[in-house]
Amino acid sequence: MSLIQxxxxxxxxxxxxxxxxxxxxxxxxxxxxxxxxxxxxxKQTEDMRxxxxxxKTTIHxxxxxxxxxxxxxxKLRSELNASANEKAYKSIILELKHLEENKKKVDDQTLxxxxxxxxxxxxVVEQLAKAAERQRFCDIAKAELEERQTEVGARxxxxxxxxxxxxxxxxxRERKLFNATxxxxxxxxxxxxxxxxxxxxxxxxxxxxxxxxxxxxxRLTSNQDTIFQCRACGRILYLEDxxxxxxxxxxxxK
Ligand SMILES: [Zn+2]
Numbered sequence: 001m002s003l004i005q006x007x008x009x010x011x012x013x014x015x016x017x018x019x020x021x022x023x024x025x026x027x028x029x030x031x032x033x034x035x036x037x038x039x040x041x042x043k044q045t046e047d048m049r050x051x052x053x054x055x056k057t058t059i060h061x062x063x064x065x066x067x068x069x070x071x072x073x074x075k076l077r078s079e080l081n082a083s084a085n086e087k088a089y090k091s092i093i094l095e096l097k098h099l100e101e102n103k104k105k106v107d108d109q110t111l112x113x114x115x116x117x118x119x120x121x122x123x124v125v126e127q128l129a130k131a132a133e134r135q136r137f138c139d140i141a142k143a144e145l146e147e148r149q150t151e152v153g154a155r156x157x158x159x160x161x162x163x164x165x166x167x168x169x170x171x172x173r174e175r176k177l178f179n180a181t182x183x184x185x186x187x188x189x190x191x192x193x194x195x196x197x198x199x200x201x202x203x204x205x206x207x208x209x210x211x212x213x214x215x216x217x218x219r220l221t222s223n224q225d226t227i228f229q230c231r232a233c234g235r236i237l238y239l240e241d242x243x244x245x246x247x248x249x250x251x252x253x254k
Contacts (some may be wrong), residue, residue: 002224010166018187031141193233208233
């Protein structure tokens, strides 16, 4: 088998392999994207939970402060009746007034913090619903990937073995060139030559349609052990058997 024939064989297996692998890659990418989004949501939920804990601590501290004030007020009220003189009486009244004012401030602050907590808790509920929905998408993507893996996994391994076999007889340099070309052309490493007009000796690369000089076509008929790449798209050119037979080998130079 000529080098070009070996490359064509490799190309057929390689392009099937890459197409199947591409389907798996697409499923993997979908799953990864869903997991990334779920990760962002989880991080946000965590932050909200931490804010919630802080608010609860603040509210608790305010409540403790109010309770202490209330106790102090009760104590002062009982002392009021027993106050010995007017000076002591006035001093207690003054402190009571101050305490009442302070208690009002703390009550207002507590109320504001509780409202904040309530709003935050509403957002947490919404956030959890979003995360649950995203989790569902993740599960679907995971199931899809697993399904594809079972579906194509065995075939992919067969093709991998077949590809390795087809590649094993190709010299190192040419194999590397083939792989690099396949990587840069999404698995389309090779392109057949198309005949536009035999009479006018017009031929082109079937992948990018650039016209080729007839001498280049003749080179392909006479030398099947050298790689010729399309000068525009870089794909490795070959002639389909039917076309090669009708063009025939290059005439010997006189
Ligand atoms: Zn081309």
